[in-house]
Each structure stands twice: as C-alpha cells, then as structure tokens.
Amino acid sequence: MSRAPRLAEGAAGPLRLAVLGAGSWGTALAVQGARNGLDTVLWGRDAAAIATMRSERRNVRYLPDLSLPQSLRYDDDLARSVADADLVLIVVPSHAFPDIARAIAPLKRAGVGVAWATKGFEPGSGRFLHEVAQDAFGSEISLAVVTGPSFAREVAQGLPTAVTVHSDDESFAQDVADALHGPTFRAYTGKDVVGAELGGAMKNVLAVATGIADGMALGLNARAGLITRGLNEMLRLNAAIGGRAETLMGLAGLGDLVLTCTGDLSRNRRLGLALGRGQPLREAVAQIGQVVESVQTADEVMRLAERHGLDLPISALVRRVLHEDITPSDGLKLLLSREQKPEYPSGLFD
Numbered sequence: 001m002s003r004a005p006r007l008a009e010g011a012a013g014p015l016r017l018a019v020l021g022a023g024s025w026g027t028a029l030a031v032q033g034a035r036n037g038l039d040t041v042l043w044g045r046d047a048a049a050i051a052t053m054r055s056e057r058r059n060v061r062y063l064p065d066l067s068l069p070q071s072l073r074y075d076d077d078l079a080r081s082v083a084d085a086d087l088v089l090i091v092v093p094s095h096a097f098p099d100i101a102r103a104i105a106p107l108k109r110a111g112v113g114v115a116w117a118t119k120g121f122e123p124g125s126g127r128f129l130h131e132v133a134q135d136a137f138g139s140e141i142s143l144a145v146v147t148g149p150s151f152a153r154e155v156a157q158g159l160p161t162a163v164t165v166h167s168d169d170e171s172f173a174q175d176v177a178d179a180l181h182g183p184t185f186r187a188y189t190g191k192d193v194v195g196a197e198l199g200g201a202m203k204n205v206l207a208v209a210t211g212i213a214d215g216m217a218l219g220l221n222a223r224a225g226l227i228t229r230g231l232n233e234m235l236r237l238n239a240a241i242g243g244r245a246e247t248l249m250g251l252a253g254l255g256d257l258v259l260t261c262t263g264d265l266s267r268n269r270r271l272g273l274a275l276g277r278g279q280p281l282r283e284a285v286a287q288i289g290q291v292v293e294s295v296q297t298a299d300e301v302m303r304l305a306e307r308h309g310l311d312l313p314i315s316a317l318v319r320r321v322l323h324e325d326i327t328p329s330d331g332l333k334l335l336l337s338r339e340q341k342p343e344y345p346s347g348l349f350d
C-alpha cells in the first residue's frame with residue numbers, strides 16, 4: 001500500500017487537509033485541523049450555508065454559537081476541495097458515505113490518504129465503511145477510521161477529547177493521528193479497523209436503549225445494566241466478525257458507549273429519551289434536526305448479528321421500537337422476562 005508522500009516525507013508547507021461534510025462533526029474536525037496549523041478546507045454541499053460560514057465565520061445551523069478560525073477555508077465544490085489535498089477526511093452521515101467515496105475516487109491523486117469519521121454502515125447492504133472505501137479507492141490508497149468518544153461541540157470548543165485512529169497501514173494511522181493531535185485533542189492509534197467501526201456504529205443503537213430507559217424514568221440501575229449488557233452485545237458481535245476485544249474495551253467501544261449512553265449532547269440518546277417519554281419516532285427525529293445514525297444502524301447491526309447466528313436482545317428490541325413494531329413498555333417487558341442465565345454462559349465474551 002502506498003503512503004501519502006507529503007505525510008510521510010514532510011514536504012514544505014503545511015499539510016493540506018480536506019474535510020468533506022460541513023455538519024457538526026465535519027466542522028469540529030476542520031476547526032481542529034486549522035487549530036493545528038493545517039491548511040484546511042471544509043467542503044459542504046449547501047452553497048448558501050458555505051457562503052454564510054465564509055462571511056460570518058460561524059456554522060449557523062450546526063454549531064451556531066461558536067466562531068470558526070480565521071484560517072479555515074470553505075468550499076461547495078467537491079472536486080476543487082480535494083484537488084490539492086494531502087489528506088481527505090470524510091465526515092458525512094453514513095447514508096451519504098458511498099456516494100461521496102465514489103464521487104472523489106476518480107479525483108484522487110497518487111499517494112493521498114483517505115480517512116473517515118463517519119459512524120455507521122452502508123445502508124441496505126450493511127457493508128462496513130472500510131469495505132465501501134476499499135471498493136471505491138482500491139488497494140493502493142491508505143485508509144483509516146477516526147472514532148471514539150467525541151461530541152462535536154466539545155471538540156469545537158477546545159475541551160479535552162481523546163479519539164483513536166485505526167488503519168491496516170500503521171504509519172498512515174500515525175499520520176492521521178499526528179494531523180489531528182493537539183494540546184486538548186489526544187489521538188491514539190490502532191490497527192483494528194473492523195472492531196473500531198463496529199464500536200462506533202453499535203454504541204448509537206445502545207444509546208437509544210439507555211435513552212428509552214431514562215425517558216421512562218427506570219432509574220440509574222437500569223441505565224448501568226443496559227450499558228454493561230450492551231457492551232456484552234458489542235463484544236460478542238465483535239468476536240464473531242474478527243475484531244479485537246481490546247478495541248471495544250477502549251475509546252472506540254466502551255469510551256464512546258459511556259459517552260453516548262449518558263451524555264445529553266448525543267442525538268441517539270435524545271431520540272431514546274423522546275421515545276421513552278412517548279413521542280413518535282418521526283416527530284422526535286425531526287425535532288433533533290440532525291443525523292441520528294441509529295435509525296438505520298439498528299437494522300444493519302441486526303442483519304450482521306443474524307448472519308452470525310447471535311442473539312442480541314437489547315439491540316433487537318431497539319430495532320423493533322425504532323420500527324414502531326412494539327412500544328418501549330412492551331420492549332421493557334420482553335427484556336425483563338427473558339430467561340435467567342449465567343452472565344457469561346460459555347466463556348468471557350461468548
């Protein structure tokens with residue numbers, strides 16, 4: 001696999017970073033790049049929103065009260081945004097990821113690495129995003145996933161955050177981590193792409209479960225029980241797909257699970273809270289007004305679990321509630337009436 005030459009060899013001038021997706025997370029990561037002195041361009045599909053960002057130095061829709069760095073550039077032209085980039089960071093929602101990857105694939109220059117901070121699967125096929133990326137970019141391009149417990153707002157504010165960058169190409173993971181790492185932003189590295197992607201996607205589904213429980217005022221014991229048994233579901237599915245257990249015990253799994261299941265900045269948790277209080281799905285999603293990945297991801301997680309013959313009761317019930325097939329109260333009854341059993345029936349994470 002070839003390495004990005006400027007990243008590897010340190011050509012003159014700052015590294016050129018193209019962040020694709022001008023929602024809350026893309027904007028926060030572009031701010032982090034600019035903060036680190038990278039020549040950073042933020043691409044968004046909405047020309048009017050991009051023009052406003054340029055003139056007001058604010059992302060009015062997604063991070064309205066934060067001012068953006070002077071050095072950050074904005075563009076609504078995809079080809080122009082990636083033309084000079086040394087590193088491309090895709091941060092669109094998962095439903096848009098395949099189209100964006102395919103759109104930029106013919107534009108890529110030799111040696112330019114591609115990373116993504118999207119959490120989810122390809123809708124419909126349930127493919128992991130690294131599979132979509134490999135298809136689009138081929139084996140000559142270094143690929144990496146950026147994940148971990150990181151609310152966009154807090155990153156944009158410069159509050160301390162730790163993420164992890166996983167790639168089959170260890171030196172590329174290091175390059176991406178170096179590009180993002182800063183005084184308040186710690187970027188760790190790893191080489192378990194599939195485990196890291198699973199953790200980032202699945203925690204969104206489990207955040208709906210804890211949100212529902214909190215919305216129904218079931219108490220703190222219920223929340224802790226759901227987080228722990230949810231982690232068990234993540235670990236079992238992860239083992240089945242060949243991910244490493246330590247990945248899910250770290251930032252990409254447990255870290256993000258705790259953040260999203262307990263932090264009210266989480267859109268997935270807020271969806272669960274609304275459902276638990278009796279609000280209809282469509283109304284709750286519209287009120288949140290941003291991407292809520294779990295709505296799609298719950299289907300893909302269960303598709304994957306079924307392929308591996310796994311019973312994931314919490315994820316399965318979240319999916320049924322999201323399909324409005326059962327109410328949250330029915331889901332609770334079903335969960336509590338499951339047969340009693342050992343915590344680990346056949347080994348640590350089986």
Ligand SMILES: NC(=O)C1=CN([C@@H]2O[C@H](COP(=O)(O)OP(=O)(O)OC[C@H]3O[C@@H](n4cnc5c(N)ncnc54)[C@H](OP(=O)(O)O)[C@@H]3O)[C@@H](O)[C@H]2O)C=CC1
Nearest residue numbers: 022023024025026046092093094096118119151152290291
């Ligand atoms: N926000 C966060 O704290 C974090 C988010 N993530 C992940 O990052 C990804 C992006 O989420 P986030 O930025 O929060 O989402 P937001 O809802 O904040 O923003 C979504 C952005 O994606 C754009 N978009 C939607 N569809 C398309 C499309 N087809 N083509 C191009 N752009 C499109 C939207 O544009 P428009 O406004 O024009 O609709 C908008 O700019 C998700 O997978 C999320 O799970 C990961 C870690 C943290």
Ligand SMILES: O=C(CO)COP(=O)(O)O
Nearest residue numbers: 148149150151266267268
């Ligand atoms: O992934 C996130 C934090 O790590 C953001 O979570 P939500 O998409 O639930 O807001």
